[in-house]
Amino acid sequence: MTRRTSRLATSATPALADVATLLDNPDDAMSLDVPEQLLTPENSRSETSSNNENALTEENPSSRRSQAYVDSLANSKRSRSSLRHSIAVMESSIRTKVLPDEDTVMEDASVVPDTPISNSSQELQSEDLGVSLQQRTLRKRLHKEVGEEDAGSAKGTPKVQSTQSPRRSSRLSIVNKASDFLDRASSVLGKSGKDPNTKGKEVGRRASLRPRNVAPPKEEMPTPAPEPAQKKRRVSESDLPTSKEKDTPSEEPAPLAPQRFKRKVWLTHGLYSGQEETDSPPKQRRRKSSTKNDSSRSIVEKGYPSFLFAGARLLEKGRDFRLPYDIFSPLPPGQPKPNEWRKTNKNVFVGDAADEWKATKKLELSTCMCSDETGCDEDCQNRYMFYECDNGNCRVGPDCGNRNFSELKARTKAGGKFNIGVEVIKTEDRGYGVRSNRAFDPNQIIVEYTGEIITQQECERRMRTVYKKNDCYYLMYFDQNMIIDATRGSIARFVNHSCEPNCRMEKWTVAGKPRMALFAGDQGIMTGEELSYDYNFDPYSNKNVQECRCGAEKCRGILGPRPKDRDQRANAEGANGKKTVKAGTKRKREATSAATSVAKKRKVITQKSIKAGVKKAVAKATTARGKVTRKTPASASRSPAKGKAEGKKPIKLPKVKAAARVKAAVRAPRKAEGAKASSKSPAKVSQLKRPSAETKKRILANAAKGSKPASKKSPAKAAKPAARKAPSKSPVKAKVLAQAKKTPTKSTGVTRRVRNAAKSVVRVVKGGKK
Ligand SMILES: C[S@@+](CC[C@H](N)C(=O)[O-])C[C@H]1O[C@@H](n2cnc3c(N)ncnc32)[C@H](O)[C@@H]1O
Numbered sequence: 001m002t003r004r005t006s007r008l009a010t011s012a013t014p015a016l017a018d019v020a021t022l023l024d025n026p027d028d029a030m031s032l033d034v035p036e037q038l039l040t041p042e043n044s045r046s047e048t049s050s051n052n053e054n055a056l057t058e059e060n061p062s063s064r065r066s067q068a069y070v071d072s073l074a075n076s077k078r079s080r081s082s083l084r085h086s087i088a089v090m091e092s093s094i095r096t097k098v099l100p101d102e103d104t105v106m107e108d109a110s111v112v113p114d115t116p117i118s119n120s121s122q123e124l125q126s127e128d129l130g131v132s133l134q135q136r137t138l139r140k141r142l143h144k145e146v147g148e149e150d151a152g153s154a155k156g157t158p159k160v161q162s163t164q165s166p167r168r169s170s171r172l173s174i175v176n177k178a179s180d181f182l183d184r185a186s187s188v189l190g191k192s193g194k195d196p197n198t199k200g201k202e203v204g205r206r207a208s209l210r211p212r213n214v215a216p217p218k219e220e221m222p223t224p225a226p227e228p229a230q231k232k233r234r235v236s237e238s239d240l241p242t243s244k245e246k247d248t249p250s251e252e253p254a255p256l257a258p259q260r261f262k263r264k265v266w267l268t269h270g271l272y273s274g275q276e277e278t279d280s281p282p283k284q285r286r287r288k289s290s291t292k293n294d295s296s297r298s299i300v301e302k303g304y305p306s307f308l309f310a311g312a313r314l315l316e317k318g319r320d321f322r323l324p325y326d327i328f329s330p331l332p333p334g335q336p337k338p339n340e341w342r343k344t345n346k347n348v349f350v351g352d353a354a355d356e357w358k359a360t361k362k363l364e365l366s367t368c369m370c371s372d373e374t375g376c377d378e379d380c381q382n383r384y385m386f387y388e389c390d391n392g393n394c395r396v397g398p399d400c401g402n403r404n405f406s407e408l409k410a411r412t413k414a415g416g417k418f419n420i421g422v423e424v425i426k427t428e429d430r431g432y433g434v435r436s437n438r439a440f441d442p443n444q445i446i447v448e449y450t451g452e453i454i455t456q457q458e459c460e461r462r463m464r465t466v467y468k469k470n471d472c473y474y475l476m477y478f479d480q481n482m483i484i485d486a487t488r489g490s491i492a493r494f495v496n497h498s499c500e501p502n503c504r505m506e507k508w509t510v511a512g513k514p515r516m517a518l519f520a521g522d523q524g525i526m527t528g529e530e531l532s533y534d535y536n537f538d539p540y541s542n543k544n545v546q547e548c549r550c551g552a553e554k555c556r557g558i559l560g561p562r563p564k565d566r567d568q569r570a571n572a573e574g575a576n577g578k579k580t581v582k583a584g585t586k587r588k589r590e591a592t593s594a595a596t597s598v599a600k601k602r603k604v605i606t607q608k609s610i611k612a613g614v615k616k617a618v619a620k621a622t623t624a625r626g627k628v629t630r631k632t633p634a635s636a637s638r639s640p641a642k643g644k645a646e647g648k649k650p651i652k653l654p655k656v657k658a659a660a661r662v663k664a665a666v667r668a669p670r671k672a673e674g675a676k677a678s679s680k681s682p683a684k685v686s687q688l689k690r691p692s693a694e695t696k697k698r699i700l701a702n703a704a705k706g707s708k709p710a711s712k713k714s715p716a717k718a719a720k721p722a723a724r725k726a727p728s729k730s731p732v733k734a735k736v737l738a739q740a741k742k743t744p745t746k747s748t749g750v751t752r753r754v755r756n757a758a759k760s761v762v763r764v765v766k767g768g769k770k
Pocket residue numbers: 429430431432433471472473474493494495496497498546547548549550
C-alpha cells in the first residue's frame with residue numbers, strides 16, 4: 001500500500017484526483033479542462049505540452065494538489081468503486097456520443113478512416129477533439145491505475161476479478177477501439193499541419209496554443225476536415241435504378257478508356273501503297289474524320305495490293321513515281337566559290353563588239369519542216385543544223401523536241417539545286433571544276449556558256465594587260481570573229497578539259513542569234529560526275545602547251561587540238577597561209593602581230609564543212625550538166641585552192657546567211673550512230689541522239705527535194721510524197737539544192753548526182769570530225 005501510495009504520489013495521483021473529481025462531477029468536466037485563465041507564456045508552455053499530466057500539475061498550486069491528493073487517498077477505496085462506475089458512465093457517454101451502435105462500430109471499424117466525431121458534427125469537431133484528447137489520456141491513466149490495483153489485489157480478490165474482468169475487458173476493448181478512433185483522429189489532425197489539404201489551418205498541436213475557451217480569430221478558423229471516405233453501403237433493391245432512371249441518359253458521359261497506342265496511319269502514296277497513277281503531287285492522306293466503315297476495312301479490302309505481288313508487278317510493269325524530296329545530291333554542299341568569279345548568265349556585248357556584230361551579222365532563220373505527226377525528232381532539219389525551234393520557225397508546238405535553250409531557261413527560272421543541276425567543285429590538280437548535281441539524259445542541255453562578247457582587238461588587249469599573269473583563261477571562240485570571255489561569265493567556264501569527255505560544247509542558233517552551251521554526251525551524266533568536254537585546245541605556241549591531267553585512258557598528254565584537227569589545221573594553214581579557229585575552241589594566247597592574230601585566233605575550219613561539201617556537190621552536179629556557174633567571191637576565197645585546181649568558174653550560190661550554220665554543222669562525232677529514239681514527248685526528246693550519218697544523208701537528200709525527210713520508223717510516211725516545199729527561208733542546203741534543181745536537165749540523172757554528192761559531203765563531214 002505504501003509503495004503504491006508513493007508511486008501514486010510521484011506520478012499519477014494528481015491526475016487521478018482530478019479524474020476522480022471529474023468522474024464524480026461529470027458536469028464539471030468541461031470547466032476543469034478549460035481554464036478560465038488567459039494565455040500567458042507559462043500557461044502557453046504548459047498548454048503546449050502534450051502531456052496533460054504536467055499541464056495539470058503546473059496549473060494547480062502545490063497546496064491544492066496536496067489537498068487533492070490527500071482527498072483522493074482518503075477516497076481511494078471509495079473511488080475505486082466509483083471509478084468503475086465513472087468509467088462505465090464515461091464509456092456509456094462515449095458510446096452514446098461516439099459509438100451509437102457498438103455492433104456497427106465493430107463491424108465498420110476497419111473501414112472508418114476518420115474519427116466518428118467528424119461523422120456526427122463537423123462544427124464541433126475541433127473542440128470535441130480537444131476534449132476527447134484529454135478524456136482519452138485520462139482514461140488511459142485510469143485504466144492503468146485500475147489495472148495495476150487490480151493486479152496488485154488480484155491475489156486477495158480473485159473472485160472480484162473473475163467476475164468483473166470479462167465485462168470490463170469487453171468494455172475496455174470498446175473503449176480501446178474508441179481510443180483508437182480518437183488516436184487516429186488526433187494523429188490525423190496532428191499531421192494535418194503537414195497535409196497540403198489542411199495547410200495553414202489551426203489544428204493539432206498548433207491549436208493547443210490557443211486557450212480552448214477562446215474562439216479562434218476568424219481568419220484562422222479551422223476549415224472543416226476533408227470529407228471522410230464514404231462508408232460502404234449495403235446495396236438494397238431500392239438502390240437499383242428505376243425504369244425511368246434507366247431511360248434518362250446520364251448527364252455525365254462515361255470516361256473514355258485511355259488510348260495507349262497511337263493509331264497506325266497507313267501510307268496512301270508510295271511505291272507499295274498501290275495508288276492509281278495521278279498527275280497531282282503525292283501527299284499523305286490524313287483525314288481527321290475518317291468514317292468508321294473506312295477505318296474498319298482491312299487493307300486488302302481497301303484495294304491495297306499484297307506486298308509480294310506489288311513488288312512483282314513493279315518489276316514487270318514499272319511505274320513512274322516522284323520522291324517526296326530531292327535526294328539527288330549525294331555530296332555535302334558548301335564548295336567555296338572562287339573570289340574572282342563574277343557571274344553572268346547572259347551574253348553581254350562589250351566595247352565595239354555590239355556595233356561590229358550588228359554590222360556584220362545578219363539574223364539567221366531556219367524554218368522547221370516537221371509536222372505534228374513526225375514531231376521534231378532526230379530527222380528534224382533544224383536539229384541537224386543546230387537551229388533551235390521556236391513558235392516562229394516551227395509549227396509542231398509544245399511537243400517539239402528541239403527546244404533545248406527554252407528548256408534550260410525554264411529550268412533556271414524555276415531555280416533550285418536540281419534544276420540548275422551543276423555546281424563548282426575544287427579538283428585535286430586542275431583547279432576548279434564543275435560537278436553535276438543530278439542525272440542528265442544523253443544530249444540534254446546542261447548549262448549555257450555565257451560571258452562578255454568581245455572583239456579580237458579587245459581580247460588581245462586584255463591578254464596583254466589584265467590577264468598577263470594568269471594561268472587560266474576563260475576565252476572561247478564564238479562567232480563572227482568574236483570571243484566569249486567568261487572571266488565574267490556563267491559556271492560553264494569552270495568545266496575542265498578531258499580527252500575522253502562526257503559532255504560537248506555546242507553552238508546553236510537561237511532566235512537568229514548564236515549561243516553556246518554544254519550538252520551531255522551520248523552516255524548521259526550521272527549524279528556527282530565531273531563534267532568535261534574536249535577543249536580541242538589551240539595553244540598557238542609551244543610555250544603555251546599545258547600538260548593534260550584528265551586521266552583518260554586515251555589522254556593526249558597535253559591540252560592541245562584533236563589529232564585530226566591538228567593535221568587539218570596544218571594542211572589548211574599550208575594551203576591558205578591562214579589559221580582559222582572553230583567556234584567552241586578554247587584559245588590560249590594572242591599572237592604578237594595584229595595581222596596574223598585574226599587567223600590565229602580562229603581554229604582551222606576544215607574544208608570538209610557541210611557548206612563546202614554542198615557547194616562541191618552542186619558544183620559536181622552542174623559540171624555534170626555542163627553548166628558553168630560563177631563562184632561567189634566569198635566562197636571562192638574560202639576554197640581558193642580548190643577553185644584554182646579545178647580551173648573552173650565558181651558556182652553562183654544564192655546568198656547565204658548561214659555561215660554559222662555551216663560551222664555548226666561540223667560537230668563532235670556521234671558515237672552511237674544508228675541508235676535512234678523517236679518520241680514526241682519533250683522530256684524524251686532530250687535523249688535523242690544527234691542525227692546519225694544515215695539521217696544526215698536522208699536530210700540532205702530530202703533537202704534537195706525540198707521535203708521533210710521520211711522517218712525510218714514510219715515507212716508509211718516515207719512513202720508519202722513531199723508535202724511541203726522548202727520555205728523561202730529554208731536551210732542553206734535546201735536553197736542550194738533547190739537552185740541546182742532549177743537547171744533544166746534530166747531530172748533523174750541530176751538527182752542521182754546530187755544525192756551522190758550529198759553522200760560524199762556526209763562522208764567528208766564524218767571523216768573530218770573523227
Ligand atoms: C577554263 S579553265 C577551267 C577551270 C579551271 N580549272 C579553274 O580553276 O578555273 C581552263 C584551265 O583549266 C586547267 N585545266 C582544265 N582542264 C585541264 C586538264 N585536263 N588538265 C590540266 N589542266 C586543266 C588549265 O589550266 C586550263 O587553262
